[in-house]
Amino acid sequence: MSIALSLEPERSEARPASSDVAHPHSDPADARIPALDGVRGVAILLVLFLHLAPFGHGLPAPTAFVDKVFLHAARTGWIGGNLFFVLSGFLINGILYDTKGSSHYFRQFYVRRVLRIFPLYYGILAVFLIILPALFPEHWVLRELKADAAWYWTYMYNWKVAATGYLPSSALGHFWSLAVEEQFYLLWPVVVFWLNTRQLLVACGVAIVTALIFRITLWTTGYVPLVNVWTPSAMDALAIGAFIAVMVRQPGGRAMMTRWARPLALVTALPIAALL
Numbered sequence: 001m002s003i004a005l006s007l008e009p010e011r012s013e014a015r016p017a018s019s020d021v022a023h024p025h026s027d028p029a030d031a032r033i034p035a036l037d038g039v040r041g042v043a044i045l046l047v048l049f050l051h052l053a054p055f056g057h058g059l060p061a062p063t064a065f066v067d068k069v070f071l072h073a074a075r076t077g078w079i080g081g082n083l084f085f086v087l088s089g090f091l092i093n094g095i096l097y098d099t100k101g102s103s104h105y106f107r108q109f110y111v112r113r114v115l116r117i118f119p120l121y122y123g124i125l126a127v128f129l130i131i132l133p134a135l136f137p138e139h140w141v142l143r144e145l146k147a148d149a150a151w152y153w154t155y156m157y158n159w160k161v162a163a164t165g166y167l168p169s170s171a172l173g174h175f176w177s178l179a180v181e182e183q184f185y186l187l188w189p190v191v192v193f194w195l196n197t198r199q200l201l202v203a204c205g206v207a208i209v210t211a212l213i214f215r216i217t218l219w220t221t222g223y224v225p226l227v228n229v230w231t232p233s234a235m236d237a238l239a240i241g242a243f244i245a246v247m248v249r250q251p252g253g254r255a256m257m258t259r260w261a262r263p264l265a266l267v268t269a270l271p272i273a274a275l276l
Helices: 034-052 065-075 078-099 105-135 140-147 149-153 156-165 175-194 197-218 231-247 253-275
Strands: none
Touching: 034 065, 034 078, 034 156, 078 175, 078 231, 105 140, 105 149, 105 175, 149 156, 156 175, 156 197, 175 197, 175 231, 197 231, 231 253
């Protein structure tokens, strides 16, 4: 799991105009939530811990107890990547929800995403898939990347990983998370547009449960690479963020979410600790 380029702070630029949307909170729609910067920082540290920890890559398995503990701790860093998905679902679904019913709803969202993501994304691809291969045509990593260029250009690299696994070089391996995001947000604005608030909350719940069913099915049937990188099996974190974004915009929703946060954290901590 890696840090997605798109997960910088998002802000809503328009007030809600839909008749079925209630926004009782007094915070402006474009208000920045400083606490989310702290959550984002924790997610970054977890992802860096995962990728920079000295394990794997042909090294022998650790034998010392301390090394084993460090290895297991480092491998939990993938949670940071999922946390980024939750943040993205919260921030971007909040924008969609707040602008629902406004003029040019779809155009504003997609143009915003294109201008925000494409310049940096395709600029990096131009460097790794065009410029560097031209300068170093014999470099094995660059040859490997260029051979799979179509998967990167089309935001479909997660399907490549699902089919064949990560490339040995992994130079752009983290781009699978960007592919998941863009595929999800290609269709999610339509869901938000057509459903009322209650139906949207149900849709988020369905997406969460469906992703879990997909993961269990894929794991038990041996399609392990698909578990983490296939959009249908990875959309629950995005849907969780979307669910929270809608709930905190309902009358009493923020207080209810705050009230249930600690008990839910304690309940989920027990099976997570057992799994670890």
